[in-house]
Every structure is written in C-alpha cells, then in structure tokens.
Amino acid sequence: MRRFVASGLLAALLLAGTGCAAVKPWERDVLARPDMAWEPDALEAKRSAHVHYSKEAALPGGGAGGGGCGCN
Amino acid sequence: MSNASRRARRKARVRTARRRAQRRRKQGALAALTSGALALPGLAGSAAAEGLTDQISSEYGFSRYSEGSIPASKVAPGSERGRYDIDMHQVRLAAPLGERFALGLDVVHESMSGATPWYVIPGDDGEPVQVMTGATVEDKRTDVLLEGKYFMDRSLASLSGGVSFEKDYLAINGGLGGQLDFNEKNTTLSGGLGVSIDKIDPTDSAEFPLRPNHEKKQSYSAYAGISQVVRRNIAVQSTLTYALGDGFLSDPYKQALVVGEPLADSRPDLRHQIAWLSRYRHHFSSLNGTFHANYQFYWDDWNITAHTLEVAWYQSLFESIRLIPSFRYYTQGQADFYANYYTQVRSDGLYSSDYRLSPYGALSWRLRAEARFRTWQLDWVGSFSWERYLSSGSYALQSVSAPNPGLVSFDVFSVGLTTRF
Numbered sequence: 001m002r003r004f005v006a007s008g009l010l011a012a013l014l015l016a017g018t019g020c021a022a023v024k025p026w027e028r029d030v031l032a033r034p035d036m037a038w039e040p041d042a043l044e045a046k047r048s049a050h051v052h053y054s055k056e057a058a059l060p061g062g063g064a065g066g067g068g069c070g071c072n
Numbered sequence: 073m074s075n076a077s078r079r080a081r082r083k084a085r086v087r088t089a090r091r092r093a094q095r096r097r098k099q100g101a102l103a104a105l106t107s108g109a110l111a112l113p114g115l116a117g118s119a120a121a122e123g124l125t126d127q128i129s130s131e132y133g134f135s136r137y138s139e140g141s142i143p144a145s146k147v148a149p150g151s152e153r154g155r156y157d158i159d160m161h162q163v164r165l166a167a168p169l170g171e172r173f174a175l176g177l178d179v180v181h182e183s184m185s186g187a188t189p190w191y192v193i194p195g196d197d198g199e200p201v202q203v204m205t206g207a208t209v210e211d212k213r214t215d216v217l218l219e220g221k222y223f224m225d226r227s228l229a230s231l232s233g234g235v236s237f238e239k240d241y242l243a244i245n246g247g248l249g250g251q252l253d254f255n256e257k258n259t260t261l262s263g264g265l266g267v268s269i270d271k272i273d274p275t276d277s278a279e280f281p282l283r284p285n286h287e288k289k290q291s292y293s294a295y296a297g298i299s300q301v302v303r304r305n306i307a308v309q310s311t312l313t314y315a316l317g318d319g320f321l322s323d324p325y326k327q328a329l330v331v332g333e334p335l336a337d338s339r340p341d342l343r344h345q346i347a348w349l350s351r352y353r354h355h356f357s358s359l360n361g362t363f364h365a366n367y368q369f370y371w372d373d374w375n376i377t378a379h380t381l382e383v384a385w386y387q388s389l390f391e392s393i394r395l396i397p398s399f400r401y402y403t404q405g406q407a408d409f410y411a412n413y414y415t416q417v418r419s420d421g422l423y424s425s426d427y428r429l430s431p432y433g434a435l436s437w438r439l440r441a442e443a444r445f446r447t448w449q450l451d452w453v454g455s456f457s458w459e460r461y462l463s464s465g466s467y468a469l470q471s472v473s474a475p476n477p478g479l480v481s482f483d484v485f486s487v488g489l490t491t492r493f
Contacts, residue, residue: 020302023258030305030355035362035386035394038299038309038351043133043162043488044440044457046178051137055461055480057404057428058370058378061313061349064247064266064293 038062124168124223133162133488139186139480142202146477148195152187152204155480159183172223178234180215189478191327191334192412192425200412202477205325213238217245226253230264240324243270258301262311266293274324284336289319305355310348317343328423329413337424339409345372362386364398376429378404379469396440396457403433403469412474427476433467436460455488 023031030036039045049060139155147153159182166176187204195201217234228251236243249264272287297311319341326337349368356363363385370378384398407429409422440457461482465475 020258020300021304022256023301023304025256027304028257028301030357031301031307033355033362035388036305036307036353036355038353040386041440041455041488043131043164044455044486046180047133047135047160047162047484047486048459050180051482051484052402055428055463055482056378056402056434057372057376057407058368058380058402059313059315059345059347059372061347061368061370062295062297062311062351064249064264064295064313064315 124172124174126168127492128167129165129490129492131162131164131488131490133160133486135160135162135484135486137482137484139482142204142478146202148193148201148203151202154187155204156184156186156188158185174221174223176219176221178215178217178219180213182213183211184213185210188325189427190325191329192477193329194413200474200477211239213241226257227251240273240275241270243268245269260299261297262299263296264294267291270319272320272324284320284322284324287320287324289317289321291318292316305357307353309351311350313347313349315343315345315347317345322424323426326424326426328411328425330423331414331417335423337426338422339407339424340374340422343372343374346370360388370404374429375408376405378402392444394442396438396442398438398440400436400438401433401467402436403467404431405470406431412476425476427478427480430476430479431468431470431472432463432465432475432479433469434461434463435467436462450491450493453488453490455486455490457484457486459484459486 034040052058053060135158137156137158137160139157141153142155144153161181163179164176166174168174190203190205192200192202213236215234215236217232219230219232221228221230230247230249232245232247232249234245236245245266245268247264247266249262251260251262253260268291270289270291272284272289274285274287293313293315295311295313297309299307299309301307321341321343322339323337327334328337329335347368347370349366352363352365354363355361364383366380366382368378368380370376370380380400380402382398382400384396387395389395407424409418409420410424410426410429412425412430414423436459438457438459440455442453442455444451444453446452461480461484463479463481465472465479
C-alpha cells in the first residue's frame with residue numbers, strides 16, 4: 001500500500017506541481033495535434049491493451065467497460 | 073509608425089493567429105473523435121478536449137500475433153513446443169449524426185490456433201518444466217461494440233454496449249461515461265462505469281472430467297480521471313480505475329500439479345483490482361516531435377502488484393510521415409496462492425500454475441510508421457508497426473528464484489488504413 005500512496009502522490013504532484021499556465025483557446029493549436037492525443041491511434045491502443053491484458057495480470061487502466069474473452 | 077497603426081497591426085496579428093488556431097482545432101478535433109478510443113468511453117481523445125466534427129472516418133487494421141516456441145529445456149518431454157498464433161482484423165467506423173451526436177462502431181474478429189500451457193511439473197533436474205496442451209487449439213472470436221457520444225458546450229456523455237462471442241465464451245457488456253471541461257477547457261474531469269456479464273462453456277468437458285462447464289462471471293468497473301493542460305505544449309492526465317470480478321475466475325483449460333496429481337485450476341471467486349494510470353504529453357516544436365510517457369501502478373487482492381512504464385517518441389518527417397519508436401517495461405509480483413507445482417495440499421483449495429499469476433518482468437519495444445497521402449479525393453493514413461515482447465523472471469523488480477517455465481515471448485506485426493470523408 002505504501003507504493004500505492006507514493007504513486008498517488010506522484011500523480012498529484014505531476015498535476016499540481018508543474019506550475020500550470022492558463023492556455024487561451026486561440027493558443028491550443030499544439031494541443032490539438034494528433035500526436036498530443038492520449039491515444040493517437042485508437043485501433044492500436046485497443047489491440048495493445050487486449051494483447052497485454054491477455055498475457056499479464058494487470059488491468060489496462062484509463063477507462064471502464066469493454067467485453068471479456070476466454071483469452072489464453 | 074503611429075501608436076494607432078501599431079495597435080491596428082497587433083490586433084490584425086491576433087485575429088490571424090485565432091483564425092489559424094481555429095482551423096487547427098477543427099483538424100485536431102477530427103483526429104480527437106476518430107482517435108478517441110471508443111473502447112474507453114469519455115477518456116481518450118485530444119489533449120485539447122474532444123469535439124464533434126462533420127466527417128465520417130473509417131479505419132481498418134490487420135495484426136498477426138505470433139508466440140515464440142517454448143525452449144526445449146523448459147518443456148516436458150513429448151509436449152508441444154509451438155505456441156499460439158492469432159490473426160486479428162479490426163474495423164472502426166465513426167460518424168456525426170446531427171450537430172451534437174456521434175456514433176461509433178468497433179468490430180474485432182480473431183482467429184486463434186496453437187498449443188497453450190496446461191500445467192507445470194518438476195523436471196528431471198528439479199527445475200520446473202511446462203506441459204502444453206496436446207491437441208492444437210483452434211477458435212474464433214468476434215467482438216462488436218457500439219458507442220454513442222453526445223456533445224454539449226463544456227461536457228460530453230457517452231453510452232456503449234457490446235457483445236463478444238467465441239465457441240466457448242459469451243460476454244455482454246455495457247458502459248456509460250462523461251466528461252466535464254472547466255477552467256477555459258484547461259481542466260477536464262472524466263468518469264464512467266462498465267459492466268460485463270460472461271458465460272463460459274469450455275469445450276470437451278466430457279473428454280476432460282476436471283474441466284468445468286456452464287460457468288458464469290460478472291465484471292464491474294468504474295473510473296475517475298483528471299486531465300490538465302500545463303502549457304501550450306504540455307498536458308498531463310491521471311486516472312484511477314477500480315474493477316470487481318465476481319464468479320468463475322479460474323482458467324477452465326489449465327491445471328496445477330498438487331502432490332503429484334493434476335487438479336483443476338482453482339482461483340478465488342472474487343477479485344478486487346485497482347489501476348492508477350498517469351500520462352504525460354510534451355510537444356517539442358524545435359524538433360517537430362512529441363514525447364509520451366505513461367506510468368501505471370496496479371494492485372489486486374490476490375496479492376499481485378504490478379508496474380508499467382511506457383515511453384514513446386512521435387517524430388514527424390516531411391509533413392506526411394511519422395515514425396514512432398516506443399519502449400515498455402512491465403513487472404509483476406505473484407498471486408498469493410500461485411506456485412509452479414504444489415508439494416502439499418492447501419487448506420483453502422486454491423491452486424494455479426498459470427504464468428500470468430507468477431512473478432516476472434517483461435520488456436517490449438515497438439516501431440510504428442505512418443504515411444499520409446491523398447487519392448480518389450480522400451485523405452488516407454497508412455501504417456505499419458512491429459512489436460517484440462520478451463518476458464523473464466530476471467526482468468522482474470524483485471528476485472525470482474523459480475520463474476514459471478511458460479513465460480511467453482511474442483511478435484505482433486500490424487498494418488492499418490484510415491480514411492475520412
């Protein structure tokens with residue numbers, strides 16, 4: 001559980017400790033780039049999550065839902 | 073030049089920059105809709121916040137997944153050494169319906185064949201060796217997911233439903249999610265719920281008496297996340313996901329050797345899981361490239377903790393080509409009831425020698441190439457990628473004295489084609 005708390009603090013620091021600047025709507029051109037997306041290629045992200053989830057114990061994070069499978 | 077002229081020229085530059093930014097937002101929002109994972113309601117999408125577009129997009133991908141043969145020193149005498157191969161076809165369609173609604177359809181079809189790990193026995197030298205399934209497994213799986221998204225001025229709601237079926241497995245799933253932007257869309261809160269009801273009917277139950285039949289399980293999940301724009305070129309996101317598995321959670325095709333006798337794989341009928349994923353995106357204009365970093369911490373009440381670290385670099389070249397090398401490191405501990413094989417009976421009756429519950433680490437790297445082109449009056453993106461994955465007890469963060477002999481290595485070759493019209 002200590003590692004879990006440490007991870008949570010790291011995430012919170014990541015978000016809060018970076019000195020966020022308010023970016024105006026007309027300054028968001030870089031943020032709108034496809035390579036700035038959380039998952040630039042959805043098919044690859046879904047395939048990769050499915051493959052790794054079938055072969056590892058960990059749950060793929062970042063969302064909920066999706067169907068199960070008898071993956072072996 | 074007078075002050076009035078300077079002010080007028082400054083205002084004109086700001087107007088030009090705003091119009092340019094609006095054009096780029098439209099293109100980015102299209103990419104956000106089409107790349108915003110329909111399989112992950114409400115979360116994936118552009119760091120600029122997801123928006124509705126007026127284009128239909130279609131994507132197709134084909135992948136060949138090939139596992140490496142198990143080394144002769146790790147397999148029981150007379151067992152198959154070849155492992156699993158999977159061919160996967162993926163299709164995604166996304167289209168706007170009206171001014172605020174979008175619909176997406178995901179279809180996956182897999183053909184699977186090969187031998188898989190069955191149980192582990194002590195070898196002649198005392199080291200554990202893998203017994204593989206004797207008969208070649210052949211199966212097909214089809215997964216269909218439909219998702220609707222409703223866009224409001226500063227928020228988004230999504231609803232999804234799907235079904236996954238194969239010869240011995242049926243899963244019906246549903247999910248709903250939402251997203252709320254504030255702080256001039258620099259901050260986004262997201263959340264959602266998911267459920268899956270699964271029915272398991274293992275094949276050849278009559279031939280293999282230890283193999284169960286007509287089992288069920290339910291999976292429930294929930295997530296909450298926050299995304300924050302840090303700078304014009306930096307964004308971060310953190311998401312917490314909780315999942316509960318309830319019902320038949322064992323592997324019906326696996327066994328464990330208990331005091332010299334193979335018994336059915338037997339796991340608890342309840343599993344609590346937590347995954348905490350954090351993502352970082354940073355664009356470097358001077359290099360025309362973007363850096364991605366993802367870190368996930370995982371924990372479950374079977375005593376498994378895992379860490380995943382992924383880094384990638386998106387390099388744009390010649391306006392129409394992108395190269396994306398990436399690297400992934402994964403490490404996990406073992407389930408508290410796991411063992412390669414058992415020299416005494418457990419009081420709780422729980423047994424599993426599945427390598428996926430064993431302690432190990434994995435390294436993988438991927439190289440992806442994308443090319444954009446225009447033909448038949450349509451914009452296209454073609455892609456190719458190759459991933460190599462290696463797992464071993466020696467890659468784990470902790471010391472592993474007897475790694476599972478069935479740890480897997482594999483290659484995935486993928487090609488894809490996307491168009492918008």
